[in-house]
Amino acid sequence: MKPEIQTFIERLGLFLERLGMSRTAGRLLGLLLVSEEPLSLDDLARRLHVSKASVSTNARFCQQLGLVQRVGVPGDRRDYYEISLNPFEHAIRTRTAAVSEGIRLAQAGVEAVGDDRPKARARLEEMRDLYTYFGALMEKGITGWGARRGAAPGDAERGGGP
Amino acid sequence: MKPEIQTFIERLGLFLERLGMSRTAGRLLGLLLVSEEPLSLDDLARRLHVSKASVSTNARFCQQLGLVQRVGVPGDRRDYYEISLNPFEHAIRTRTAAVSEGIRLAQAGVEAVGDDRPKARARLEEMRDLYTYFGALMEKGITGWGARRGAAPGDAERGGGP
DNA sequence: CGATACATTCAGTATTGATTGAACATACTT
DNA sequence: AAGTATGTTCAATCAATACTGAATGTATCG
Numbered sequence A, B: 001m002k003p004e005i006q007t008f009i010e011r012l013g014l015f016l017e018r019l020g021m022s023r024t025a026g027r028l029l030g031l032l033l034v035s036e037e038p039l040s041l042d043d044l045a046r047r048l049h050v051s052k053a054s055v056s057t058n059a060r061f062c063q064q065l066g067l068v069q070r071v072g073v074p075g076d077r078r079d080y081y082e083i084s085l086n087p088f089e090h091a092i093r094t095r096t097a098a099v100s101e102g103i104r105l106a107q108a109g110v111e112a113v114g115d116d117r118p119k120a121r122a123r124l125e126e127m128r129d130l131y132t133y134f135g136a137l138m139e140k141g142i143t144g145w146g147a148r149r150g151a152a153p154g155d156a157e158r159g160g161g162p
Numbered sequence C: 001c002g003a004t005a006c007a008t009t010c011a012g013t014a015t016t017g018a019t020t021g022a023a024c025a026t027a028c029t030t
Numbered sequence D: 001a002a003g004t005a006t007g008t009t010c011a012a013t014c015a016a017t018a019c020t021g022a023a024t025g026t027a028t029c030g
Helices: A003-018 A023-033 A041-048 A052-064 A087-113 A118-151 B003-018 B023-033 B041-048 B052-064 B087-113 B118-151
Strands: A068-071 A080-083 B068-071 B080-083
Touching: A003 A023, A003 B087, A023 A041, A023 A052, A023 A068, A023 A080, A023 B118, A041 A052, A052 A068, A087 A118, A087 B003, A087 B118, A118 B023, A118 B087, A118 B118, B003 B023, B023 B041, B023 B052, B023 B068, B023 B080, B041 B052, B052 B068, B087 B118
Parallel strands: none
Antiparallel strands: A068 A080, B068 B080
């Protein structure tokens, strides 16, 4: 395997580790990202130099996040994994969920401080409003991107939809 | 201290922990967020039930992120900390930096796979383009928010969305 | 039905990261 | 200048998390 690709996989591992995944999950996504074909658990374990148990756990984790999907191969009993069609939209949606939590949290803060702490209250209201603003912005952004994708099917839209 | 506020601080600690800070740093920010006055390192240590060493480390960390600032109190030698004016814009700018890293990473991936893996290449190009798109969107969002703030200074601007 | 090929779960281990108390450094006060 | 108050750094400890090999399920094949 080309060293540039190895490096890419490692970098993605580090990158996603900082975003809260395990490094192995990040590497797994990287490997699937650069693979032309789906890979079995054993393939993944071998090429990632990691136990099959770990791959199993991490692959299922990625699947629950919608980043990866299992596919069948005719005449083969094994599970194969491939990157799902729009993993990055999924990733951003996950972020958006965090934004919602931020809004609720800020609102709880506003209610907790009540009326007798004007500075704190103003800060928390700003936190709430900024999160709300950005949540809406990202929502619109995802929608817009989806439309763009649909409108220019040749450029990124490969294979069949769901 | 009101239990609702305790709860808020703990929730913020968890929330920011998932975003890559230490939980103590998150609690520290929460405490400063709901405080009307700046707090000294000893105040923070006492109210967070944490060693002064840990507070020192975490406070300086938050300061370097621009989330917190030191202020002086006349006639007092101690350092006091307060939340900085626009910590959330800062937080979002930090996210934006992560987006830039995502763009560079995706581009490195595109170059690594070259021309002979069309599916992988298309995915990585989409990753790059989506990150680029969102980076620009967030940049515009921050600018817009700042303008809005400047237009209504002193007002926390609750209520209306964009 | 027994054997085989998988995938998953689990207890134990290793690794990482945060926290602590103590030592150190620095700047005031008298 | 000595003593005191304060902030920082550092080795050791502690807690959380991920990884592993072995055991356990579950379905397919002969």
